[in-house]
Structure formats: C-alpha cells, structure tokens
Amino acid sequence: xxxxxxxxxxxxxxxxxxxxxxxxxxxxxxxxxxxxxxxxxxxxxxxxxxxxxxxxxxxxxxxxxxxxxxxxxxxxxxxxxxxxxxxxxxxxxxxxxxxxxxxxxxxxxxxxxxxxxxxxxxxxxxxxxxxxxxxxxxxxxxxxxxxxxxxxxxxxxxxxxxxxxxxxxxxxxxxxxxxxxxxxxxxxxxxxxxxxxxxxx
Numbered sequence: 001x002x003x004x005x006x007x008x009x010x011x012x013x014x015x016x017x018x019x020x021x022x023x024x025x026x027x028x029x030x031x032x033x034x035x036x037x038x039x040x041x042x043x044x045x046x047x048x049x050x051x052x053x054x055x056x057x058x059x060x061x062x063x064x065x066x067x068x069x070x071x072x073x074x075x076x077x078x079x080x081x082x083x084x085x086x087x088x089x090x091x092x093x094x095x096x097x098x099x100x101x102x103x104x105x106x107x108x109x110x111x112x113x114x115x116x117x118x119x120x121x122x123x124x125x126x127x128x129x130x131x132x133x134x135x136x137x138x139x140x141x142x143x144x145x146x147x148x149x150x151x152x153x154x155x156x157x158x159x160x161x162x163x164x165x166x167x168x169x170x171x172x173x174x175x176x177x178x179x180x181x182x183x184x185x186x187x188x189x190x191x192x193x194x195x196x197x198x199x200x201x
Contacts (some may be wrong), residue, residue, distance in 0.1 A: 001180065003023065008134065008159065010112060013101075015079040019072050020122040020123055020124055020132050021122070022098060022120075022122055022132065022133060023129050023130070023147065024090055025129060025148050025150050026131070026145070026151075026152075028150030028151075029147065029150055029151055029152060032151075032174050033060065033061055033174070034058070034059060034060040034061070034069040034174060034178065035041060035110070035151065035172055035175075036058050036059075036170060036172070036173060036175040037056075037057050037169040037170055038055070038056055038057075038063075038068060038171060038173075039054065039055055039057050039167055039168060039169035040052070040054050040165050040167075040168045040170065041053045041165065041166070041168075041199065042165075043159075043163045043164065043166075044164045045161060045163035045164075046162065046163075047162075048163070050184055053069055053120030054069070054070045055067060055068050055070050057169070058178060058183075060183070062079045063079040063080070063116060064078060064079050064181055064182075064183040065077040065082075065183065066182055073086055073087070074086070074185075076094035076183060076184070077097060077183065078183045078184060078185075079097070079183070080096070080097060081094050081096060081097060082094070082095050082096075082097050085185065085186075090188070090191055091191050091192050091193070091194055092185075092187055092191050092194065093193070093196060094193070094196065118135060118136070119135065119137065119140065120135055120136060121133070121134045122134075122142075125144060125145070125146070126144075127146070129146055129147055130146045131144075132145070133145070141160075142157065142158070142159070143155060143157045143158065144156045151169065151170055151172035151173065152172060153168065153170050153172070154166065154169070155167045179193065
C-alpha cells in the first residue's frame with residue numbers, strides 16, 4: 001500500500017517556497033482548480049525488471065484524487081480518506097490521509113501545499129522548465145519535475161525498493177468541473193476490506 005500511496009501522491013503539485021524559484025508553469029499549475037490527464041508510468045527495477053502501466057488521472061484541490069489504472073487498480077481520495085481497490089483481487093483498503101502522510105510525507109504535496117517546503121527544498125533542474133525537489137529528511141526520494149504551459153509533463157523519482165519511476169502525463173489540461181461522485185468510492189458487491197493497522201474501521 002505504501003508504495004502505491006507514494007506513487008499516487010507523487011503525481012500531485014503544490015506551492016513551493018524554498019531555496020530556488022520554480023518555473024512559471026509550476027506556479028500556474030498550483031493555482032489550477034483541477035487537472036485531468038492520461039498517464040504512462042514506467043519503472044525499472046533490478047528485481048522486477050522493466051514495467052509499464054497506463055491509466056487516467058483526475059485531481060482537484062482539497063486533496064481529491066482519482067487514479068484509474070488500465071488493469072484494474074483504482075485509487076480514490078475524497079480529501080479525508082484514500083481507498084485503494086484491486087479489481088482482480090476484489091479487495092479494498094482505506095487509510096486516513098493525514099495519518100498516512102506520517103509514513104509517506106509525499107502526501108503533504110496533496111494535503112497541505114503550503115507545508116511542502118517543510119519536507120523538500122527546490123533546486124534547479126536540467127533545463128528552464130525543470131526543477132528538483134530535494135528531501136530535507138532522510139528516507140524520502142528526490143523528485144524531478146518537468147512541465148510546460150501550466151501543466152506537469154514528467155515526474156521521476158527512485159522508490160524505496162530502488163526502482164526508478166517515471167510518470168509521463170498525456171494531454172494534461174484543466175477540465176470542466178468533475179461530477180459530484182468522481183472522488184467517492186462505492187465498493188462493488190463482494191469486495192473484501194483489508195484492515196489497516198491502527199484503524200478503527
């Protein structure tokens with residue numbers, strides 16, 4: 001669950017006030033009320049080799065997120081809870097976003113944009129439209145971002161297993177307001193809920 005949370009939350013942008021000035025596209029992105037895009041996620045691991053996954057991402061301010069992978073994995077956050085649903089296994093797990101952020105601080109990018117500078121420092125990137133988030137605390141990944149036209153185009157990092165992750169957005173844009181149930185999870189019949197340690201639910 002943690003690796004998926006890190007993956008999902010690494011998708012999201014926020015206001016950064018730190019050691020360097022981020023590009024203009026980033027500032028525009030942080031002001032956008034919502035975003036929709038297709039995506040390609042590629043990972044390169046010494047253990048699992050090269051993997052490629054595709055899907056659709058929808059996000060909105062207030063910690064709301066919906067990530068639909070083509071092969072059935074679904075992540076839905078309503079601003080308070082994050083649900084991971086595996087259609088193949090017919091299992092679901094729910095975590096509190098703020099509690100999860102203690103184990104995966106990248107969630108702060110989603111939950112509290114103003115607090116991001118407590119976790120990362122902004123450093124110049126390889127080009128004018130790129131920059132890097134350097135972790136202030138041990139155990140967090142360095143995140144590289146590239147974008148243009150007010151939207152992110154590419155995010156890369158190395159996950160806790162040592163696998164290099166690259167997330168490429170396809171046609172990112174600000175869509176019309178989402179339907180009210182976009183960020184609500186309704187468990188299909190037969191779903192088995194996996195208990196989260198420390199959860200009362």
